[in-house]
Amino acid sequence: MRTLYMNLRGTEKRIVVQEEGRVAEILYDRPGQGSLVGHLYAGRVAKVLPGMQAAFVDIGAEQHAYLHKDDLPAAGGRLIQQLVHEGQRLLVQVTKDAVDTKGPKLTGKVELTGRYAVYMPYEGTTAVSKKIRDEAKREELLSLGGQGVIFRSACAGVPLSVVEDELMRLRSLFEQLQQRLEQEKPPVPLHAAQSLLDRLFQEIPVETVAAVITDDRASVQDLKAYAEEVTLYSGKEDILLHHGLASEIEKALKKVVWLDNGAYLLIEQTETLTVIDVNTGKFTGKQTQQATVRKTNELAAAEIARQLRLRDIGGMILIDFINMREREDQQAVRRALIEGLRRDAATVRVLDFTGLGILEMTRRRKRKSLRDLLLAPAGPYGGYKPSPEAAAYELERDLLQYRGSDYEAVLVEAPAEVRQAFAVLGLQTGVPLQVHFQESPVSSYTIRHLGTHAEMLERKKQ
Known part of the structure; x- marks a missing residue:
């Protein structure tokens, strides 16, 4: 069974997945940099590549996305040039985020995932999760009819009508997507993946989660829809630091x-x-x-x-x-x-x-590696240092711990790229102190002094 530690207070969200007392996964979510996996687009075929049996598709991202012939519905034994042509509009779904110089990876075999069912309109089979062992329940689910459906293990604990309602919503959503594909000029996003919690529990089956510990009071009620044991951590210290998990990220x-x-x-x-x-x-x-x-x-x-x-x-x-x-x-x-x-x-x-x-x-993998997310090349001679964005988010977390204190301002030594990232990401608005920066050759940052605005301005001159 799993325990989830959810650091949701800051702008950057972090979720640590612990299995049998050991950290197994660390998930990050940043504004504007969230995963596109699961998002649906009306794409336009930019180039057909017969030699690779693939196509580049414009979905409005920085790089054209990659679509292989085998990921098109009813591809069979036909060639890519028989299936698509340049300028053609396609309903596509992201299966893998862009990594380095490679654009996102796509599929035309879209899947619409709900809490209880996965609707696959281009598939001809229907299945029930093996974790549902009650034969009566399995038969009940299969009686809903239709093709291209996988009933998830979460179905075991809810009435059949709840599953049926969700399945109807998923089928209706697919019809709407097809209509918008014909009406709107690509490239255009058609449907975004769900909330952070919905995306999280699509990856992590709810029945494998024993407990959730969160530092965000507003999330407690939502989390109770996914886990029976939800605990609010209200301490001032960072939740991962408090539970000894921050060191696991460093390791x-x-x-x-x-x-x-x-x-x-x-x-x-x-x-x-x-x-x-x-x-x-x-x-x-x-x-x-x-x-x-x-x-x-x-x-x-x-x-x-x-x-x-x-x-x-x-x-x-x-x-x-x-x-x-x-x-x-x-x-x-x-x-x-x-x-x-x-x-x-x-x-x-x-x-x-x-x-x-x-x-x-x-x-x-579907996302950037932990190294690529948190580190940046240190220079022409190799090695890595904290990326400016990662350092800026870490600084925000450090300063959030002073909420409710008597301090008005803080003096932070940091290089120009960290100061710039802190400003561009708009992190000042979320912290309880006015941040004053001082030039520093260090790769990350150092909190030097805390006090009044006047004291920090005076120290900054020194």
Whole structure:
């Protein structure tokens, strides 16, 4: 079961997902930078690419979005040039956000997700979640009829009429989208994904959530619709800091990850792939060398699965486990990795060990990785530093802790790009103190002094 810690006080929202006492995921939501996944558009085909059996589609984003032939309804064995042409308008849905220089990824096989059902108008099958084991309930849901529906596990606890009403709304929404596609000139957004909470609980099944702890009083009632145990945290200290979770974010940005037995992982992310090296470190073991290596690699496999989710690493991943001579040991480690990935909502594919003993896998993420979200290149010689936006949001959170204090103003040392981000993001309006900045060579910021407006202005001159 999961516990969710929701930091909703500041402009940037953070949600930490804890499973069995360990942090498994960290989700961020920023104004204007939220995920487009699930959003629907009337798009215009900008270019057909026969060699790639794909098309670039203009949805009004900075970069044209990518649409593969297999993601078009009724594609069958036909070629992309037989399915679409330049200038054609299409109803499309974002399945993956833009990452680096790649634009968003699209599908023409739209899915409309509700709390109880997923309506897929271009699919011909109907299914009920395997977690609903009551045969009478399953039959009841299937009796609603129609095709292209998946009844979610949340259906188990509500009357049939509630599910039926939602399904009717989803079907009506699809009809409206088709009408707007014909009426409006693309590119134009047709339907945005739902609220932060709705999007969150579409990714995280409500029945897997044991408790929610939030620092936002206004969200408590809404959250009770998703979880039975909802607790309001009202302390002044940042909720993640208070619960010892802020350090987990810092750890997830480091290259080295220590295992419980003294071994460690070295995680190197590049633009094209991620390489993970497993090292015995301080662990020597009390068994044979072969048993020690296998035990360390199995422990590493479980942690690698967690780190991939935690850091939201995508693309090609190469894992250099400690060398194993026996094929049986390799397969045991591979199974340990697959088992650890079972809770991962991302699409993963674990291949096999190469001749050099490297395990290959891929993971398709929907968002930016944690590193790309929070860090920026430090300069031409490599390395990373907090991004100006991340530093500005962190400063806002720090200053929110002074709400209700007698201080009027604060003096903050920060580089120009952090000061600019703080201003552009409009963060001054949300904090209880007037922020005065002073030039600093540090990559992030430092809170120097607190006091009255006059005192801060005087100190700023010094």
